[in-house]
Amino acid sequence: MRGIAVRRNISLKKYGTFRIGGRASFFVSVKTEEELLLALEFAGKNSLKIFILGRGSNVLFADEGFAGLVIKIDLRGLRFFEGPNKVLAEVQAGEDWDNFVKKTVDKNYWGLENLSYIPGTVGAAPIQNIGSYGVEVGDLIKEVHAINIKNLKKKIFSKKKCRFSYRHSFFKTAAGADFVITDIVFSLKKTEKANLSYRDLEDFFAGKDRASVKALDVRKALKIIRGAKFPDLKKFGTAGSFFRNPVVSVKKFKILKSKYPDLPEFYEAKGCKLSLAFILDRVCGLRGYKLKNAGLYKNQPLVFVNFGGAEARDILNLGKKVRKKVFEKTGVEIFAEVTFVG
Ligand SMILES: Cc1cc2nc3c(=O)[nH]c(=O)nc-3n(C[C@H](O)[C@H](O)[C@H](O)COP(=O)(O)OP(=O)(O)OC[C@H]3O[C@@H](n4cnc5c(N)ncnc54)[C@H](O)[C@@H]3O)c2cc1C
CATH class of the missing domain: 3.30.465.10 (Uridine Diphospho-n-acetylenolpyruvylglucosamine Reductase; domain 3)
Incomplete structure (x- = not known):
């Protein structure tokens, strides 16, 4: 049976498209199911928390890093x-x-x-x-x-x-x-x-x-x-849409629509999905808003961008501000799409 190469104290910055984050105490890339099982056994034996990583395009790594084993999935075929x-x-x-x-x-x-x-x-x-x-x-x-x-x-x-x-x-x-x-x-x-x-x-x-x-x-x-719509990943750090579009009751949607007649409508089985991009832009006036080196992308405000040197705390603070403003303006709560890893 082949072994696995578990590395220690690895910077997570290059493993997430946000290009943000501290270090993982342990990191391993697995190319086969056998290697994956060995990695899981290693975590079990050493009582380590596990984080499963793909390309890191939907995660925000904490500035403090991850105290556990990151398992990067590289199975091919x-x-x-x-x-x-x-x-x-x-x-x-x-x-x-x-x-x-x-x-x-x-x-x-x-x-x-x-x-x-x-x-x-x-x-x-x-x-x-x-x-x-x-x-x-x-x-x-x-x-x-x-x-x-x-x-x-x-x-x-x-x-x-x-x-x-x-x-x-x-x-x-x-x-x-x-x-x-x-x-x-x-x-x-x-x-x-x-x-x-x-x-x-x-x-x-x-x-x-x-x-x-x-x-x-x-x-x-x-x-x-x-x-x-999306920033060039070679130029900027981003994990795409930071928040999910909120789904509200049809009654709530109608109230908002009467106030903002251009609000697009997407009816769902469970209610009405709101265009958060519209709300951020036209209701909250946040298109292009920046906080330190983090901000909302000018072409698509749902997309948060690290313009260079932003930290996880900057992105989280930006998220808090945006969430608060959306709630003040619409009474709608919004939730992150991106997974915070820390
Ligand atoms: C520019 C840009 C545009 C985007 N556009 C879209 C879009 O149009 N629509 C959309 O839906 N998303 C979009 N995204 C988000 C992202 O691309 C997707 O969520 C994608 O599926 C994440 O893949 P990943 O391999 O990078 O996952 P990661 O970011 O590495 O992981 C995401 C989550 O999945 C878990 N995970 C990963 N692999 C596995 C596995 N094998 N088993 C169990 N858990 C696993 C992780 O633990 C984590 O919780 C966009 C992101 C960017 C940066």
Whole structure:
């Protein structure tokens, strides 16, 4: 059996897209399930807290670092199984999400194209049920395979057992946090119509024959649309949207809509999802707001940015201010999408 190389006192700055954070007392990168099991055993024997890391594009590491073992998931592998109409894709958790999406689009498979250009790993995608431009990853997942940290046994979760909802899944619950995702089976289609229901895509393809829009066209459109909204990760630190869009009752939505008639509406099973970007910009006037070296991105106020040298406490203070202002103006409580690790 091969060993694992556990390193000590590792700076977490380069392991998160915010480029912020102190040191992890222990850090290990695992490339196989066997290595993952060894890492979990190591943590167990040494009574260490565990943090499972993908690409770090949805986390904020504390300035004080993490007193425990960070396990970076680097399991690789991707296989397609073609049926007459459907395709199953079996993908290891450490694969890059967008490389995987690109491969499916290049093969003319449908389903994931609207989720193009989201940073991160495949294994993290179900955790918060990543979504963009009218599609959520849970819609395309057949099974999630995971290892239980407590008994080291493997378990298969059907889509239903994953309990996907808006930016949420079973894996975000206390019981779900016991699982490390190792691989996922996606169910894709060989023929489909493009999903252009989201406003930006609808506008992009306005006047074009919708029936002729291919998955590759959607991906190309999103390169332009997302490129204009999100900061360049090579230039700035960010973890994307810092807060989730809040979901309120239809009654509450109607009250806000009467005050702010342009407020966009997204009806959900449980109420109405509000556009927090609209509220931050048009209701709170916070677009481009800066606090020290942290701020709200000018092209998309939901996105918090480290303009250089910001610390976790700056981002957290910014979050507090924004949360307070939103509550004062709308009476709506907002919650972080980004996971704080400390
Ligand atoms: C510029 C930018 C744009 C973004 N756009 C979007 C968007 O459009 N839509 C969207 O939904 N998100 C978006 N995000 C957020 C982010 O890309 C996703 O949440 C992504 O899935 C995170 O992947 P990761 O590998 O970086 O996860 P990490 O940040 O490393 O981890 C996130 C969480 O998942 C857990 N985790 C990671 N891997 C595993 C695993 N194998 N098993 C168990 N738990 C695990 C971690 O413990 C942590 O709690 C964006 C982020 C950025 C920086």
